Amino acid sequence: MLTINQIQVNKEDLLRKLQIKNFKKIELVEEILTLDKQRREIQQKTDQLQSEMNLLSKEIGSLFQSGKKEEANLAKEKTANLKEEVKKWGSVHSEIEEKLTTLLVQIPNLPHKSVPAGHSAEDNEITETVSELPELSETSVPHWDLGKKYDIIDFELGTKITGAGFPVYKGKGAKLQRALINFFLDENEKAGYKEILPPLLVNEDSGFGTGQLPDKEGQMYHVQIDNLYLIPTAEVPVTNIYRDVLLSEDDFPIKNTAYTPCFRREAGSYGKDVRGLNRVHQFDKVEIVQIQNPSTSYQALEEMVAHVKSIIEKLELPFRILKLCGGDLSFTSALTYDFEVFAAAQKRWLEVSSVSNFESYQAVRLKLRYKDKASGKNQYAHTLNGSSLALPRIVAALLENNQTEEGIKIPEVLWPYTGFKVIN
RNA sequence: GGAGAGGUGGGAGAGUGGCUUAAUCCACCAGUUUGCUAAACUGACGUACUCGUUUAGGGUACCGGGGGUUCGAAUCCCCCCCUCUCCGCCA
Numbered sequence: 001m002l003t004i005n006q007i008q009v010n011k012e013d014l015l016r017k018l019q020i021k022n023f024k025k026i027e028l029v030e031e032i033l034t035l036d037k038q039r040r041e042i043q044q045k046t047d048q049l050q051s052e053m054n055l056l057s058k059e060i061g062s063l064f065q066s067g068k069k070e071e072a073n074l075a076k077e078k079t080a081n082l083k084e085e086v087k088k089w090g091s092v093h094s095e096i097e098e099k100l101t102t103l104l105v106q107i108p109n110l111p112h113k114s115v116p117a118g119h120s121a122e123d124n125e126i127t128e129t130v131s132e133l134p135e136l137s138e139t140s141v142p143h144w145d146l147g148k149k150y151d152i153i154d155f156e157l158g159t160k161i162t163g164a165g166f167p168v169y170k171g172k173g174a175k176l177q178r179a180l181i182n183f184f185l186d187e188n189e190k191a192g193y194k195e196i197l198p199p200l201l202v203n204e205d206s207g208f209g210t211g212q213l214p215d216k217e218g219q220m221y222h223v224q225i226d227n228l229y230l231i232p233t234a235e236v237p238v239t240n241i242y243r244d245v246l247l248s249e250d251d252f253p254i255k256n257t258a259y260t261p262c263f264r265r266e267a268g269s270y271g272k273d274v275r276g277l278n279r280v281h282q283f284d285k286v287e288i289v290q291i292q293n294p295s296t297s298y299q300a301l302e303e304m305v306a307h308v309k310s311i312i313e314k315l316e317l318p319f320r321i322l323k324l325c326g327g328d329l330s331f332t333s334a335l336t337y338d339f340e341v342f343a344a345a346q347k348r349w350l351e352v353s354s355v356s357n358f359e360s361y362q363a364v365r366l367k368l369r370y371k372d373k374a375s376g377k378n379q380y381a382h383t384l385n386g387s388s389l390a391l392p393r394i395v396a397a398l399l400e401n402n403q404t405e406e407g408i409k410i411p412e413v414l415w416p417y418t419g420f421k422v423i424n
Numbered sequence: 425g426g427a428g429a430g431g432u433g434g435g436a437g438a439g440u441g442g443c444u445u446a447a448u449c450c451a452c453c454a455g456u457u458u459g460c461u462a463a464a465c466u467g468a469c470g471u472a473c474u475c476g477u478u479u480a481g482g483g484u485a486c487c488g489g490g491g492g493u494u495c496g497a498a499u500c501c502c503c504c505c506c507u508c509u510c511c512g513c514c515a
Contacts, residue, residue, distance in 0.1 A: 059495090
């Protein structure tokens, strides 16, 4: 979330940026500022009342100790009224603070100055794309047919065991998953990321820290009996490693990578867009997460983009990179690059990675700070993350684009991981 | 799941109702000494909010979390969470 200070410091600029983000409830800004003013006034009052109370208590204490019981009891009577006041204003104060937080978490992150205006995916800026799209022969089929043909992905079986959107990978299909995961992790490690194997269930605090809660509650699977959530992405547990942490400037940069299954309810989505592996409830993903000094976070973002690009290139997949417009940017992100690969049989672009700088938006929720050497003050760190990569759509594109009469050709870079060069 | 013990500042650890504005030690930081390092000595050393034009300096809260008793709570009471030990169950 934003800090009060970020909201106060330049209201015009704030409103302009919120507009780029297509944020409608701008009246919240005024509410927050008014409420904050009240909070301060009331805090002054409660602080003063408590100060008086403390002084009185001290006096009573020393009166008792010097044996002046009469006077002490007299002084006690004076405290009743004050005590009442302290209690009353104290509860008003905490009510206001609570209200303030519920309003603050409704304000999205502010977009970076380079974010293009726009309302939907149509308005995203293509920063890089292939010169020509691959064309397949007329006999080519989409990946769900290929999955069936070679008996490597079984959607019906998943439906039987669990429900729609839980594919079962079999044989070379399963092994391809394992190969991709290891390949991605190795690439990330080479780029300086430390491998983490985190829990797949997280508590409420963690969900709040990275911004999934309270708003996107319906997107996560909730284990009610223990009040835990299945992670929608490794971003949640890996970033929450740094919740309530005070870093030293020397700790930067922090670069972690993690493979996890991801669970998403994807409530409300249906249709041919979600067919096959295009959108599923459980999928595998390797994530990269960075905790950065604010002064270098955008440089880090560019590095992450270059890194993800290099991996896709090694897989020899046609891709494009989009800089998301204000309207398509997620609630918590300041700047996001999406990677899409072209699935040639479906003739569709599929999103396989989303690389974002959240600036201090998550850090404020996480209470993730570092001690700034120059000023000696504690500052909020910047958090970034990206997929490198999400498996299902990569698999979809690999299967579709590489299909031949002899079978599906595996990119050379994966051979050491798969142990086979073709699926037939 | 059952029984017991415990949770105090970056770490160790004292503190069972008011000289606690949390002792002491270690670590970190600055300085003195030193040919350099080490050692020794001296000093500073938490977080958040708030008042103050910036500063200087005040105030309030914080001893796992939440509530309560009391003029006053790290300390007493209740609920919850977590850790450790033993038992049970278990890959």
